[in-house]
Amino acid sequence: MVYTxxxxxxxxxxxxxxxxxxxxxxxxxxxxxxxxxxxxxxxxRLPDMAILDVMLQDEKEGGFELxxxxxxxxxxxxxxxxxxxxxxxxxxxxxxxxxxxxxxxNTTTLDFLPVRISSLFKxxxxxxxxxxxxxxxxxxxxxxxIEERKQVFWKERQLNLTLTEYWLLLALARRPGxxxxxxxxxxxxxxxxxxxxxxxxIRRIRDKFQELDxxxxxxxxxYGMGYRWQI
Amino acid sequence: MRFSLRLKLTLVSLLLxxxxxxxxxxxxxxxxxxxxxxxxxxxxxxxxxxxALAGRTGLLDQELFHSLxxxxxxxxxxxxxxxxxxxxxxxxxxxxxxxxEFAGEHLLRxxxxxxxxxxxxKHMLGVRGEYIYAIFMVTxxxxxxxxxxxxxxxxxxxxxxxIEDQNGTLHRYxxxxxxxxxxxxxxxxxxxxxxxxxxxxRRIQGVWSETxxxxxxxxxxxxxxxxxxxxxxxxxxxxxxxxEITNLIGTANPETPEKLGWLLSPSKTIESILQSLxxxxxxxxxxxxxxxxxxxxxxxxxxxxxxxxxxxxxxxxSTISSSIYGALKPLYRLFTTPFARDxxxxxxxxxxxxxxxxxxxxxGKSSITRYRIAEDQVEIMAAIAPLHENxxxxxxxVVEQSxxxxxxxxxxxxxxxxSFTILAFCFGALGLLLFASRLSSxxxxxxxxxxGAISPTGHIRDSLQPSTESDxxxxxxxxxxxxxxxxxEQSDYRETMADNLEHEMRTPLAGISASLKNLRGEIEDPPxxxxxxxxxxxxxxxxxxxxxxxxxxxxxxxxxxxxxxxENFNLTEAIxxxxxxxxxxxxxxxxxxxxxxxxxxxxxxxxxxxxQLLDKLIENGVSFHTENTxxxxxxxxxxxxxxxxxxxxxxxxxxxxxxxxxxxxxxxxDRHDSRPHLGLGLYVARTITMHHKGTxxxxxxxxxxxxxxxxxxPTAETL
Numbered sequence: 003m004v005y006t007x008x009x010x011x012x013x014x015x016x017x018x019x020x021x022x023x024x025x026x027x028x029x030x031x032x033x034x035x036x037x038x039x040x041x042x043x044x045x046x047r048l049p050d051m052a053i054l055d056v057m058l059q060d061e062k063e064g065g066f067e068l069x070x071x072x073x074x075x076x077x078x079x080x081x082x083x084x085x086x087x088x089x090x091x092x093x094x095x096x097x098x099x100x101x102x103x104x105x106x107x108n109t110t111t112l113d114f115l116p117v118r119i120s121s122l123f124k125x126x127x128x129x130x131x132x133x134x135x136x137x138x139x140x141x142x143x144x145x146x147x148i149e150e151r152k153q154v155f156w157k158e159r160q161l162n163l164t165l166t167e168y169w170l171l172l173a174l175a176r177r178p179g180x181x182x183x184x185x186x187x188x189x190x191x192x193x194x195x196x197x198x199x200x201x202x203x204i205r206r207i208r209d210k211f212q213e214l215d216x217x218x219x220x221x222x223x224x225y226g227m228g229y230r231w232q233i
Numbered sequence: 234m235r236f237s238l239r240l241k242l243t244l245v246s247l248l249l250x251x252x253x254x255x256x257x258x259x260x261x262x263x264x265x266x267x268x269x270x271x272x273x274x275x276x277x278x279x280x281x282x283x284x285a286l287a288g289r290t291g292l293l294d295q296e297l298f299h300s301l302x303x304x305x306x307x308x309x310x311x312x313x314x315x316x317x318x319x320x321x322x323x324x325x326x327x328x329x330x331x332x333x334e335f336a337g338e339h340l341l342r343x344x345x346x347x348x349x350x351x352x353x354x355k356h357m358l359g360v361r362g363e364y365i366y367a368i369f370m371v372t373x374x375x376x377x378x379x380x381x382x383x384x385x386x387x388x389x390x391x392x393x394x395x396i397e398d399q400n401g402t403l404h405r406y407x408x409x410x411x412x413x414x415x416x417x418x419x420x421x422x423x424x425x426x427x428x429x430x431x432x433x434x435r436r437i438q439g440v441w442s443e444t445x446x447x448x449x450x451x452x453x454x455x456x457x458x459x460x461x462x463x464x465x466x467x468x469x470x471x472x473x474x475x476x477e478i479t480n481l482i483g484t485a486n487p488e489t490p491e492k493l494g495w496l497l498s499p500s501k502t503i504e505s506i507l508q509s510l511x512x513x514x515x516x517x518x519x520x521x522x523x524x525x526x527x528x529x530x531x532x533x534x535x536x537x538x539x540x541x542x543x544x545x546x547x548x549x550x551s552t553i554s555s556s557i558y559g560a561l562k563p564l565y566r567l568f569t570t571p572f573a574r575d576x577x578x579x580x581x582x583x584x585x586x587x588x589x590x591x592x593x594x595x596x597g598k599s600s601i602t603r604y605r606i607a608e609d610q611v612e613i614m615a616a617i618a619p620l621h622e623n624x625x626x627x628x629x630x631v632v633e634q635s636x637x638x639x640x641x642x643x644x645x646x647x648x649x650x651x652s653f654t655i656l657a658f659c660f661g662a663l664g665l666l667l668f669a670s671r672l673s674s675x676x677x678x679x680x681x682x683x684x685g686a687i688s689p690t691g692h693i694r695d696s697l698q699p700s701t702e703s704d705x706x707x708x709x710x711x712x713x714x715x716x717x718x719x720x721x722e723q724s725d726y727r728e729t730m731a732d733n734l735e736h737e738m739r740t741p742l743a744g745i746s747a748s749l750k751n752l753r754g755e756i757e758d759p760p761x762x763x764x765x766x767x768x769x770x771x772x773x774x775x776x777x778x779x780x781x782x783x784x785x786x787x788x789x790x791x792x793x794x795x796x797x798x799x800e801n802f803n804l805t806e807a808i809x810x811x812x813x814x815x816x817x818x819x820x821x822x823x824x825x826x827x828x829x830x831x832x833x834x835x836x837x838x839x840x841x842x843x844x845q846l847l848d849k850l851i852e853n854g855v856s857f858h859t860e861n862t863x864x865x866x867x868x869x870x871x872x873x874x875x876x877x878x879x880x881x882x883x884x885x886x887x888x889x890x891x892x893x894x895x896x897x898x899x900x901x902x903d904r905h906d907s908r909p910h911l912g913l914g915l916y917v918a919r920t921i922t923m924h925h926k927g928t929x930x931x932x933x934x935x936x937x938x939x940x941x942x943x944x945x946x947p948t949a950e951t952l
Contacts, residue, residue, distance in 0.1 A: 013740050013744065015744050015748070016740060016743060016744040016747060019747035019748050019751055023747060023750065023751050023754065026751075086743075087736070088785075106739070107739055107740060108739065108743055108778055109742055109743060109745075109746035109771070109775050109778050110746070111743055111746075111747065112746070112750045112751075113750070196782055196786065197841070198786055198793060201841050202793075202796075205798070223800070223802075223840055223841065224810075224840075225802065225806070225807035225810050225811065225840045225844065226807070226811070226839075226840040226841040226842075226843065226844030227810055227811065227814055227815065227844070
């Protein structure tokens with residue numbers, strides 16, 4: 003089965019570039035330059051995944067608006083934000099609207115985008131299946147990660163992590179007590195970002211844990227060198 | 234030495250002290266002019282009096298101003314005390330002090346040589362009531378009395394009197410006695426050759442008393458017995474055997490009627506004329522050719538000043554001014570001429586007026602003179618004008634006035650100018666001081682504002698409300714405000730530009746790299762050269778992106794720092810780890826020396842940030858270090874702070890950029906380097922340091938061989 007990906011991007015050349023790159027990966031890509039076009043198409047037929055830019059031509063937050071509408075149409079469709087806007091506020095807004103991932107456009111986007119897309123489709127597939135006892139599970143103290151479904155539980159309560167956050171946590175939790183440097187974490191998360199961005203991701207992961215459990219401190223900072231999972 | 238504006242203006246206000254100098258000069262001029270005009274007025278009135286008197290035909294003649302003879306003429310004093318005929322002179326005081334002395338120069342007749350001890354005396358004539366009194370205080374070495382039985386009354390010491398009665402007939406009297414006690418005059422025959430008395434004149438009554446060196450005769454003669462002319466002489470008999478007269482001393486020989494002197498007394502007629510010419514606070518004296526005062530009128534003492542106005546009618550201003558006057562009185566005394574306000578106008582006696590100018594006046598010259606009544610007493614100004622009659626000077630008019638009024642005026646001018654000065658000085662100084670304070674405080678505010686316009690983190694604040702004053706400082710304030718505003722706009726633009734640039738360039742960069750990657754995907758098994766081109770192009774795109782990212786990180790650093798989660802961590806251990814795992818690996822060719830404090834130093838902060846900060850300093854140190862010299866990292870703590878230093882050998886930092894090296898976009902690099910440098914490193918370092926409540930400073934090493942960055946953080950306990 004060929005997955006259909008809807009790409010909403012107002013920059014013509016970038017849209018063409020990404021479309022072609024994703025098509026080369028074997029996906030069917032419907033690309034749109036603005037919100038009305040995309041919305042009309044979504045109403046007619048839902049894609050399997052949507053990759054949205056936030057700023058769409060004149061609409062500063064057209065992507066957010068589109069995400070909201072798409073989520074109304076389907077609560078399960080994977081949505082990825084791919085944007086030049088890198089502020090925390092935007093990131094939080096995007097994730098709160100139900101996006102599964104929030105990526106910033108950069109020179110390495112195409113290196114990791116296919117991996118993420120396929121990994122998200124796998125996750126969708128795995129979620130559609132009945133749970134399999136053979137699913138590999140990472141267990142560390144109160145943390146339990148079901149790898150295929152990319153589901154994370156802390157004290158039996160599920161955490162809602164983005165793909166990047168999930169990968170970062172997985173990398174730490176697989177080797178409890180071992181320090182993971184920034185570079186190692188970046189590699190695991192299929193992303194190339196600055197140290198500060200890693201720090202920001204770790205902070206957000208901690209925040210999410212602490213929302214469930216204010217006592218949470220299993221992710222330790224190693225003097226700015228990296229992080230480790232320590233129960 | 235630093236002088237504040239306030240002090241300078243206060244010093245300038247001292248120039249106000251010139252005002253009293255001007256005041257003194259004015260008062261001098263005024264005094265001089267006043268004295269001149271007073272002189273003229275006095276002289277004028279003296280002349281007016283003179284001509285008024287001269288115009289009364291016969292007046293001066295009647296008042297015996299003509300053909301006076303100083304030795305013969307006798308002046309009648311107005312006696313103030315009741316005279317008791319007792320042979321004592323004390324009831325004659327004070328007029329007695331003016332008594333004239335008669336001695337050798339008044340000899341009328343002599344047998345043999347004159348010696349002063351033999352005979353001399355003091356004499357005075359006075360009038361009181363209906364009587365004329367005479368006193369003779371005779372010094373005689375041998376007093377010879379008349380034998381009781383003898384009728385030769387001139388054969389002993391005796392007094393001869395010549396009186397011209399009101400009918401012009403000459404009468405001679407003689408007073409002698411057998412013993413001290415009551416005496417009467419003996420009337421002598423008209424022929425002077427006869428020496429026997431005609432009768433005892435009981436109306437001429439007196440007393441003869443002996444003293445240590447002679448005798449005193451006091452006489453009382455009824456007024457109506459005497460006309461206008463009078464003479465007396467004391468005859469001295471020393472030999473009690475021969476009883477011949479050895480000396481005869483007196484005003485004139487009483488035996489010859491034509492030689493009798495005039496009996497002169499103050500002229501009531503002239504005084505009544507003077508009354509009509511009265512000038513306030515001045516005295517007019519008429520002096521005859523004997524320099525004797527013959528008439529006087531007026532008083533030098535001012536009239537009683539009017540009673541002061543009731544205090545409740547004083548206005549506040551005058552109360553203030555009077556209290557100021559009271560407070561400043563000691564000061565005024567320094568500058569004013571004191572004068573006796575109360576003094577006694579000397580009684581005008583028919584004495585010799587011995588002031589300079591009178592003699593000249595009697596010779597026909599007018600003059601002005603000033604004299605003092607007594608030491609420390611008022612100064613009197615006198616105008617003297619000759620009194621003419623028929624082109625002959627027969628006397629002089631003296632008009633006197635005290636200089637008090639001038640002095641008072643002068644003092645008043647000085648006092649007023651002093652008061653005015655002090656007031657002007659106070660107000661002026663106060664005004665200048667206030668003005669200076671206001672000015673300097675405005676300048677200070679402006680200075681503080683200018684100094685605080687750039688925050689320690691390099692941010693420009695333009696919170697100042699520009700002054701609305703329309704003067705130069707207001708202009709300066711507005712200029713400064715608009716300058717800062719422009720500067721802030723530029724700085725804001727510079728900061729947002731980095732953000733905007735990064736944001737705007739992100740999409741095209743992503744596009745380029747996507748295109749390049751698509752290209753690589755399209756070409757199956759590309760030749761090596763094409764693959765290289767693609768790689769190079771991608772590398773450059775990544776580099777460009779890195780550059781933009783670091784600008785963005787630097788400009789949004791403050792916001793990012795605020796989201797950090799600080800914790801207490803062991804800085805000693807952290808540095809060891811960073812050195813080993815990060816810096817040593819990043820710069821394998823460079824040696825590092827860490828001066829381990831051998832104790833755990835706990836810092837409160839975000840380890841990632843502290844590492845970022847030290848990364849920048851290490852990177853900076855490596856960039857500038859002289860090859861084969863180590864980078865030294867020092868760490869120590871005192872009770873209150875943690876001291877962290879990063880030292881490298883190498884070129885020093887010029888003083889002119891030392892202050893701004895931590896500002897964004899300032900770089901001291903002048904050589905090219907493979908990695909991008911935007912001058913953000915030290916800006917980031919400072920921002921992080923300040924966020925951790927620390928300070929950062931850069932200094933050249935004392936030996937000029939390198940640079941040391943010094944960081945100071947508060948210890949975790951002090952936070």
